Amino acid sequence: MIEIKDIVKIYRTGSETLTALDHVTLTIQEGEFTSIMGPSGSGKSTLMNILGLLDSFDSGKYFLNGKDVSDLTDDERAAIRNKEIGFVFQSFNLMPRMNVLENVQLPLVYAKVPMKERKRRAEEALKRVGLENRMYHKTNEISGGQKQRVAIARAIVNNPSVLMADEPTGNLDSKTTLDILRIFQQLNEEGTTIVMVTHESEMSAYTKRIISFRDGILQSDELQEPKVLPKGGV
Amino acid sequence: MFFKENLKMAFDSIFANKMRSFLTMLGIIIGITAVIAILSVGNGAANQLTQTFSDLGSTSITLSAEDETGSQEMITNEDIQLLKETIPEIEYISSDNQTRSELSSDFETRTAVAWYGTPDIQFTNQSMDATVIHGRYFNQNEYDDMKNVTVISEDTARALFNDRTDVVGEMIRLDVNREQLNLQIVGVVAGAFEDLQGTFDLSQMPVMLAVPHTTMSQLSSIPSNINSLTIQVETTDDIEPISNQAVRLLEIRHNSVGENNYTAYNMLQALDQVNNVLSLFINFIAAVAAIALLVGGIGVMNIMLVSVTERTREIGTRKALGATTRTILVQFLMESVILSLIGGIIGLMFGILLANGIASVLGITPDITLGAVGLVILFSSAVGIFFGIYPARKAARLDPIESLRYE
């Protein structure tokens, strides 16, 4: 469960200051599939980086699974990211010299999971995104959509509390976008909590909850009946 | 913990840029090649010298006297007797001098080297063999009584007496600076130049004879004073203490303690000096090699900095996935160490090849020690760590968000 209270994030560049998040309070429960909406520059990525413990904030409190994580050292945050958070980036960020299986294993390497166990869990994660027959391909030998599915497998391989995706389909065509959304819905159904940043309402229509931002201020927070994609076929 | 993963990542990234990695290693390769070649050849040369010098006379001491007033008798015959009696480790002791001369028989005249000393010259002299094949060596009585006797070598006999060797009893004439001595041959020792048979024109070689010092000093050009002694001891270990003891005894007998009139000298000291020169040379080359290594190290640092910049996004991603500062530091440090180490090992192989090449030209055996190999491993790892630490720290300290945004 994610709880943030009165989070303020201010960027200072020279003499200018910019309030990227202005007293944001929200709670995300286990099992939710939430999209964070808003125009460019509204603070979506800033919020995502804070929720993902990549960035710090100026005031407010952050509780992750009931634990106060507002004030941690870099290494403590690295450990929590490794265990509790799975990232999916717009530009995939796969390791170029590793094959698909090795890429997916990377979080488990940092979690100090033994090699055999690592391989078994990575294979399982790849099965969940439908890439079990691409395990030994290099990352430059697969398509964009497949790359993002590898990234999703990597994000879920260590069973995190929450999967965070910042514009995950920004570099993909519309058909592949639907493939990714289908995987997200399937994972969510299997119990994974997902937070997805997007600026397109066509995307957020597939999520259960929409939180909107404008100029760093939370504008609206609504539950909805998501559009459902037919399962399988990825 | 991440040793295997880090090792694989290091190799992957080094082999992903083969040419670049090789050029980076070049400085280290050259440095290590030089170090190994020089050390191996240097050690080989030192071994050879040590062997040669030990063969030559590691059990022989040359004791020389410096007469400042020019008139004093620095070493007397009594001194020689006393040294022999008081120092039991002394096997043989003799004054051992030589002069150029001409030697004539009834048949032949030849240039000669005339050795002169006490009867022990038979054993202390390195040029003439001690093995008597005809007759006997001259003795103490003949020495004391200045008898006109001599011992010649076998090849001298052959040269002067139409190839005869048993010439005991024959007379020969010695010319030194237009003064003559008629000498009776009392013995013939084994030939000195047997080894050289066929290589040199032996008729051009000077012949050799040995004469009592007392007899020789009848000539006006030969001083009767003894100013140097050759002492033969049993083992190398005796050299130091006996040298000191002999010098001290002479100083006391001649009331010149602390005046440094007597100096003892041994081949081992000469060896020390040669080794000093050799090690000076080795150190100089080592310094040059160290500069090559330094340049190589800077190359490693440079390429690692480039690598960190190129992989900023990768570093950001790794951090997002849970890599700690330390993990990233170790990963990049490992890469620079492996880079240097591969360079070191290539250098080691080239060095061994080069050492064998140089050594075979010089006709010596190169001495490639395990220590030198260990040194290479240690040194190139150290270069990798020393020059890799800065880029690795830079990578480890990157801010995850900034690096994820990096294009």
Ligand SMILES: Nc1ncnc2c1ncn2[C@@H]1O[C@H](COP(=O)(O)OP(=O)(O)O)[C@@H](O)[C@H]1O
């Ligand atoms: N590192 C930074 N330094 C200064 N300003 C920043 C930085 N990152 C983001 N901002 C600013 O903060 C605001 C919110 O940015 P961001 O969270 O990236 O918006 P979004 O993801 O919704 O497009 C923008 O005005 C952006 O220019």
Ligand SMILES: [Mg+2]
């Ligand atoms: Mg954004």
